[in-house]
Amino acid sequence: xxxxxxxxxxxxxxxxxxxxxxxxxxxxxxxxxxxxxxxxxxxxxxxxxxxxxxxxxxxxxxxxxxxxxxxxxxxxxxxxxxxxxxxxxxxxxxxxxxxxxxxxxxxxxxxxxxxxxxxxxxxxxxxxxxxxxxxxxxxxxxxxxxxxxxxxxxxxxxxxxxxxxxxxxxxxxxxxxxxxxxxxxxxxxxxxxxxxxxxxxxxxxxxxxxxxxxxxxxxxxxxxxxxxxxxxxxxxxxxxxxxxxxxxxxxxxxxxxxxxxxxxxxxxxxxxxxxxxxxxxxxxxxxxxxxxxxx
Amino acid sequence: xxxxxxxxxxxxxxxxxxxxxxxxxxxxxxxxxxxxxxxxxxxxxxxxxxxxxxxxxxxxxxxxxxxxxxxxxxxxxxxxxxxxxxxxxx
Numbered sequence: 001x002x003x004x005x006x007x008x009x010x011x012x013x014x015x016x017x018x019x020x021x022x023x024x025x026x027x028x029x030x031x032x033x034x035x036x037x038x039x040x041x042x043x044x045x046x047x048x049x050x051x052x053x054x055x056x057x058x059x060x061x062x063x064x065x066x067x068x069x070x071x072x073x074x075x076x077x078x079x080x081x082x083x084x085x086x087x088x089x090x091x092x093x094x095x096x097x098x099x100x101x102x103x104x105x106x107x108x109x110x111x112x113x114x115x116x117x118x119x120x121x122x123x124x125x126x127x128x129x130x131x132x133x134x135x136x137x138x139x140x141x142x143x144x145x146x147x148x149x150x151x152x153x154x155x156x157x158x159x160x161x162x163x164x165x166x167x168x169x170x171x172x173x174x175x176x177x178x179x180x181x182x183x184x185x186x187x188x189x190x191x192x193x194x195x196x197x198x199x200x201x202x203x204x205x206x207x208x209x210x211x212x213x214x215x216x217x218x219x220x221x222x223x224x225x226x227x228x229x230x231x232x233x234x235x236x237x238x239x240x241x242x243x244x245x246x247x248x249x250x251x252x253x254x255x256x257x258x259x260x261x262x263x264x265x266x267x268x269x270x271x272x273x274x275x276x277x278x279x280x281x282x283x284x285x286x287x288x289x290x291x292x293x294x295x
Numbered sequence: 296x297x298x299x300x301x302x303x304x305x306x307x308x309x310x311x312x313x314x315x316x317x318x319x320x321x322x323x324x325x326x327x328x329x330x331x332x333x334x335x336x337x338x339x340x341x342x343x344x345x346x347x348x349x350x351x352x353x354x355x356x357x358x359x360x361x362x363x364x365x366x367x368x369x370x371x372x373x374x375x376x377x378x379x380x381x382x383x384x385x
Contacts, residue, residue: 027299033305034301040300048302048304269354273354276346280337
């Protein structure tokens, strides 16, 4: 294994992708950086502003509040979706037609476009015609997502759990299916309890897919836009205005390109930092384990 | 290129990043990096340390710009020192 001749020429095969990424991501990102230090009024009218936009964005109360809301939202949905997804994957049928049927059923929410999810829940929660809104009202529970911030939050979280837990469940399901039967046989010989099987066989074997699930769900929820926008429009007040909605209002609504560029970069750096920390932590947790640990 | 609204500071910024990447490539060809553990809690390669250094430099700059009245050049100096420390002992 170790006496392979290193041949780095294979890296040349990555070049086309690099060119593609350069045009689709790197050059636009550079432009955003350029915009963030200027006040661009038109093709020939632009002024260098230096760090002014960054300063005002970092000290903007509304944005700071949106940032905190965003973090809480991401943490809450991760805390619900990851355990729930693992749980669903564990009780899903393992073979036969039931397995396929459950897989298809569970995938359905993932196929619905974001805007439509928002509309579905918007109608679902209406007090006059929506099943849930009407049902809760008939039960005598006060429920109004356009007036009560708590209701709006609960509904958005419920909606996100409904929409995205299947992804976590599917990733975990595929992770579980890839565990060789021999591990379970060994566990049976040891008369290991269900919990021990989960804790020492299934969970360690799931680490890789869980990294992907946590990363995907974190980044996705951190950039959530269409669903809450359609459901609550960010309200009541600004109770459910998340970061990307603040950004869109600024960049598209008010055409404040300089401030929104500065804000996008801060947003991007936070996502980059969190993703890197997640990735490194989990990859190092695996590295530290002794090789005979089986993970 | 005019649609990219370049300015001198951002051009210098991206040129230095590009120069760093090119320099790291040449360095890697001349003497390949060995993963090692310094004062950081994780074992890192040279490239990892550069990335950590640059990312923390970004946040040092944001902190100085947003929450202090200090000059941005102080942030730059602190970041440069931090990057060197990180590359050598990180």
